[in-house]
Amino acid sequence: MSQVSRPVVLVSGVSGVVGGAVARALVPDFDVVALTGRRRVVGYEQIRVDLPARRLGLTARDWAALADRADLVVHAAGKADFTDDPAAMAAVNVEGAARVAELAAAAHAPLVHISSAYVARLDFVREHEDRIPAECPIRPSVYLASKAAAERDLAAFDGPLCVVRPSVVMGDSADGATSARQSIHDQIRLVARGMPVMAVGGHVRLDMLPRDVTGQCVAALAAVAVTDPAALPGLFWATAGYAAPTLRTTTELVVREMARRGRPVPSPEFFETLKAPLTEFPGWDGLSSLERTILMCQAANGLMLGDGEPFPSSLGGFPLLGTPAPVRPEEALEHFRNDVEFTLRRR
DSSP: OOOSSSOEEEEEOTTSHHHHHHHHHHTTTSEEEEEESSSOOSSSEEEEOOTTSGGGGOOHHHHHHHHHHOSEEEEOOOOOOTTSOHHHHHIIIIIHHHHHHHHHHHHTOOEEEEOOGGGGGHHHHHHHGGGSOTTOSOOHHHHHHHHHHHHHHHTTOOSOEEEEEEOEEESOTTTOOOSSOOHHHHHHHHHHTTOOEESSOTTSBOOEEEHHHHHHHHHHHHHHHHHOGGGOOSEEEESOGGGOOBHHHHHHHHHHHHHHTTOOOOOOEEOOTTTSOGGGSTTGGGSOHHHHHHHHHHHHHHHTTTTSOOOOOOTTSSOOTTOOOOOOHHHHHHHHHHHHHHHHHTO
């Protein structure tokens, strides 16, 4: 364990949107050591690791030395490519999580594991996935199953553990800026280009949280983990909850923004695949391959949004120093508006 005044935190996934925001939020109070793979990062001490490998690919000596330094481990790395096969997804999301947990155990350090709020929708997605044509190139259930398996395996972790379940991690709250394009940016672009239909129900909630707010949540949990580990909650929902707007509301915001810019587009119709299979969409057989692929991917991703029910939210739910306050509905819309402006600036 570290004997210096500033605790040392090992963070995986720093090159990603979530991990990068988490590391940035931890810097004021921690010495951050980035556990990196092929992608390097700037501004942090880095140790290259191979997530699924035994001892993360480190020698026994390097593994022991790293464990000896750690006061806290935050696992934010993961694979979210919905086109991957189950084995490739499990290698990173399940085996990788297990190896990081072993490192935390060797260090006798608390572990903060970044999962996904959409794990709670796995059964729903599986129940309705047969409504998506078999040729759809993505299967969200594969990703969700890997994240759920990682959570189950962590139940055996013998130490302070918090599983963080973020929803869609969007751009920074002030300006929508982010380090990499997300699916939400693609959907904004489709509406801005006049997409006539969305293969999702307009009533479903689009739960999103800015990446800096997500980072602040993890930083607050990290502070508790190193000062009062017994007070670390086992589960933290980094979500907007009841403040999350509906897809119809966010879509109309994009339409209004395009009109304000002098480039009006129509409001898209909504085709609910929960009520009818996508192949019953009017004119389905006459659509181009690209049009069908777009609608199939929309419908598949839309299953993760559920049927309109909100996620729980832990923001402001208990007295953790630095935990962001619950998101208000008007704040959620302002955050989305910033994402829209960020996206349109980079069209």
